[in-house]
Amino acid sequence: MRQYENLVRTIADQILKGDVAVGSKLPSERATAQKFVVSRSTVRRAWRELESLGYVTWSNQSTPVVVRPLESTLRAERSPVGRLAETLSPTFLGDLMQAAVSSARYNFEIGMPDPELLPVQDFQQILRELFSYPSREVFGYSPTLGLERARRAISEEFLTRRGVSMSPNNILVTAGSLQGLNLLTRLWVRPGDVILTESPTFAGALHIFRSHGAQILGIPIDASGINVDILESLTLGKNPRFLYIQPVGQNPTGVTLSPERRLKLLHWAQKSHIPIVEDDAYGFLSDQPNPPLAADRRQIPLVYLNTFSKILAPGIRVGFLAAPADLIRQLVALKQLSDLHTGTLSQLVAEGWLRQGRVDTHIQRARTIYKGRLKLATRLIKQVTRLTPFAEPDHGFYLFAKLPPGQMAQSLHAKAAQRDVLFAPGNPFSPDGQLFGNWIRLAVGAQPSAQIETGLRRLGRLLDDVTDGSSGSPRRTIKLLRS
Secondary structure (H helix, E strand, O other), X not given: OOXXXXXXXXXXXXXXXXXXXXXXXXXXHHHHHHHHOOOHHHHHHHHHHHHHOOOEEOOOOOOOEEOOOOOOOOOOOOOOOOOOOOOOOOHHHHHHHHHHOOOOOEEOOOOOOOHHHOOHHHHHHHHHHHOOOOHHHHHOOOOOOOOHHHHHHHHHHHHHHHOOOOOHHHEEEEOOHHHHXXXXXXXXXOOOOEEEEEEOOOHHHHHHHHHOOOEEEXXXXXXXXXXXXXXXXXXXXXXXXXXXXXXXXXXXXXOOOOHHHXXXXXXXXXXXXXXXXXXXXXXXXXXXXXXXXHHOOOOOOEEEEEEOOOOOOHHXXXXXXXXXXXXXXXXXXXXXXXXXXXXXXXXXXXXXXHHOOOHHHHHHHHHHHHHHHHHHHHHHHHHHOOOEEOOOXXXXXXXXXXXXXXXXXXXXXXHHHHOOEEOEEOHHHOOOOOXXXXXXXXXXXXXXXXXXXXXXXXXXXXXXXXXXHHHOOHHHHHHHHHO
């Protein structure tokens, strides 16, 4: 651990224990440097950190004064607003957004809900009611934190269904959960800081982490989720800022953290004090009792992310972040620098849908349909392709699969597109950008069964062709001679 971080933790502990009274001044810069055998510049850096965390107020002309301790002791640092890494590249996320409007008949590239499940009649009724309100309420500005009625509906109708008890004051409404993750990273991460993730993991999260200059340390996962047993040894001496994890229906593999590993992970968080950033985007799509980590009553540093994009409609761009109130206040200040607030109309549509009373019916229908499609796709992969599935999930949108020996996803992607089949190459889901070059992600949630069957059979024939061709098999040789 760096010297100034040791100093921050020591002083923060003294404040929290009451050894240093609120309203009193800390010892002088010289006295602190002598006591802890550090430089005076290290002391000043620690004071800046303590101020950013809300433990003290400080101007450069005085000694810091202790203020009311924060409600949470998440270890965090601000990052310079607006700074982007030189290696920032929007290519993959841009490709995914383009795939969302592609005319390809067998589009397994982007993970989104089936448009046929969209509750259009509910939306029509909600909008008719909203348009009867004064226009200022519907089309005007709203608080950066989010409309109070929207945050209350999220607390009462959304989070309670996931077993999470959270006050509306602990909720920040965002333009999708990705914005919440970006705000959090901007606040906590400086260039060179370490972030822990599952490996593989959500490509959008990796894109954000790299844009802020983070070092990303991937923790291997299998069919039971993240390998918790190696977390402590892999992170020894690295002082990671946080662990980003998707415990249910993980993107891209579809796996869910087992109950045994879930318990181990919670114990690890209690022991290490490393914050967990939990992305629960696919939690509602599981018909098994898979509560989020945020539902546990243990006192651990945790931030919870979710979105309406996977159970309702991605186009409304409404997500949220739930966290201790002190952290929410800092994130609100950052959000004001980007978009002031999430769209008022979108918030009201999401709130209206939550209050209509048909949430459970909608979720149960989505679970049934997506589970059937995953099972069909898994069976077809085994029967008609040369792919090896990473796991056999029964909820969510995704299957992650390994290509036959000698095949790489990026080159196959272009060939598949010529046959009207799209998928996502595996490397963007790799923390190091290289580990999954011979893997692909298939998003089957938005495709009807007939499209899944035909599309995967086409992909299977393509794999037969390119694999036979690369191996020089007799079958391919005969075809070439006859042609």
